[in-house]
Amino acid sequence: MSNxxxxxxxxxxxxxxxxxxxxxxxxxxxxxxxxxxxxxTDGNLSVHxxxxxxxxxxxxxxxxVGRKPRTYLAAxxxxxxxxxxxxxxLQAIIQRNETNAP
Amino acid sequence: MEISKNEAQxxxxxxxxxxxxxxxxxxxxxxxxxxxxxxxxxxxxxxxNQYLSAQVAGQVWAVASAAGVIASFVKGWMMSRSIRRPxxxxxxxxxxxxxxxxxxxxxxxxxxxxxxxxxxxxxxxxMFVYIIMGLWLWRPLxxxxxxxxxxxxxxxxxxxxxxxxxxxxxxxxxxFFSGLDMRRHWR
Numbered sequence: 081m082s083n084x085x086x087x088x089x090x091x092x093x094x095x096x097x098x099x100x101x102x103x104x105x106x107x108x109x110x111x112x113x114x115x116x117x118x119x120x121t122d123g124n125l126s127v128h129x130x131x132x133x134x135x136x137x138x139x140x141x142x143x144x145v146g147r148k149p150r151t152y153l154a155a156x157x158x159x160x161x162x163x164x165x166x167x168x169x170l171q172a173i174i175q176r177n178e179t180n181a182p
Numbered sequence: 183m184e185i186s187k188n189e190a191q192x193x194x195x196x197x198x199x200x201x202x203x204x205x206x207x208x209x210x211x212x213x214x215x216x217x218x219x220x221x222x223x224x225x226x227x228x229x230x231n232q233y234l235s236a237q238v239a240g241q242v243w244a245v246a247s248a249a250g251v252i253a254s255f256v257k258g259w260m261m262s263r264s265i266r267r268p269x270x271x272x273x274x275x276x277x278x279x280x281x282x283x284x285x286x287x288x289x290x291x292x293x294x295x296x297x298x299x300x301x302x303x304x305x306x307x308x309m310f311v312y313i314i315m316g317l318w319l320w321r322p323l324x325x326x327x328x329x330x331x332x333x334x335x336x337x338x339x340x341x342x343x344x345x346x347x348x349x350x351x352x353x354x355x356x357x358f359f360s361g362l363d364m365r366r367h368w369r
Contacts, residue, residue, distance in 0.1 A: 084183045091196070098197040102204035106267050109204075113264035117203055145263055152266060167197060170190045177187035 083169040085162050087135045092120065092128045097163045100138065100155035108141065108152035129153065137162055207265070213320065214365035215257050220308075221358025223250040227301060228350035236297045243301065251282070274315075281311050298346060305334050305353060326360050 088097050095118050103109060115125050132138040137159030141152045155163065185193075223246045230242035258275065285307055289300050309327040316324025330353050337348040 084185070086183060089183065094193060095196060095200045098200035099204045102201035103265070104267065108266050108268065110264045110266075113207065117207060118200070150263070167194070170194050173185060173190040174187050174194075 083165060083172075085166045085169075087131060087137065088163060088166045090128070090131075092118075092124065093132055094166075096125070096128055096132060097137065097155060097159065097166075100153060101160055101163045103154065105160075108154045111151035111153060114153060132159065135159075135162075212257075212261055213323070214361040216254055217326075217357045217361030217364065219250055219253050219257075219361075221354045221356070221361060223247060224305070224354035224357060225350050228346045228354065231298050231301055232346035232350065236295075239297050243297075254278075277311075277315075281307070302334050302338055302345070302349070305349065306331055309334070322360070322364075326356060330356050 088094055096114070099114060099117060100109060111125070115122060118125070129138060129140065133140055137156060139154045139156050141154075143150055143152055226246045227239075227243045230239040234242065285304055288307060289303065292300070292303065294300055294303075309331040312327030312330075313324045316322065316327060333352050333356075334345075334349060337345040337352075341348065
């Protein structure tokens with residue numbers, strides 16, 4: 081039985097969670113920086129962020145830098161845990177297949 | 183939800199690539215840059231102590247340090263736009279500002295006109311801050327502080343005629359190559 085997380089498994093959301101989980105725990109990444117890093121459109125990133133936010137995996141915070149509004153993103157502790165479990169599940173699939181190989 | 187071994191490998195490879203890219207974005211700014219820029223400032227400053235008159239060397243130090251401060255602030259500002267660490271950013275900035283003020287006060291109160299002694303005083307004071315920041319933020323920074331302080335004191339006591347050259351190449355070099363190594367390591 082696979083423990084893959086259906087929210088995180090979607091390719092774009094997997095990449096979002098991979099990026100945010102790579103940050104130090106107290107760090108937040110700018111929306112524009114993440115969009116450029118993952119080569120996504122504003123709309124595409126927003127849609128997937130909403131789903132991750134609804135699941136409680138990502139925290140979205142609005143702030144002003146000078147007079148410009150900016151959106152900062154971070155993986156929540158629940159998000160980091162779910163992502164780590166998802167990675168473990170992927171590794172387990174590989175190991176299981178290697179064990180069963182003739 | 184079931185996927186094949188190959189699909190799982192592809193997903194893990196995607197995760198590895200994205201995380202490497204994120205770490206590179208962090209490594210491209212911040213600590214490695216500051217170490218490298220201040221390594222160059224020290225190299226220029228201490229070489230000027232060795233080869234130029236005290237008055238000119240003092241001016242070279244002032245210009246090189248001002249350039250270092252400006253470059254550090256610009257880089258810090260650029261970094262804070264894409265990756266921020268609430269609470270930590272402001273405290274680190276204020277910490278260095280306080281260091282700058284206290285460094286000037288220390289030099290002024292010492293009343294020394296010996297450029298080498300003043301340079302070493304600031305160096306050792308800077309390394310003290312590296313040790314503190316290393317203990318709190320990133321341990322290797324503390325070891326860099328201990329190493330450069332030991333080199334500075336040993337050179338001043340044992341090889342006073344070569345202290346500026348030693349500090350330029352070993353002190354400045356330690357900062358520069360630590361920054362370079364940190365940058366490579368985080369990639």
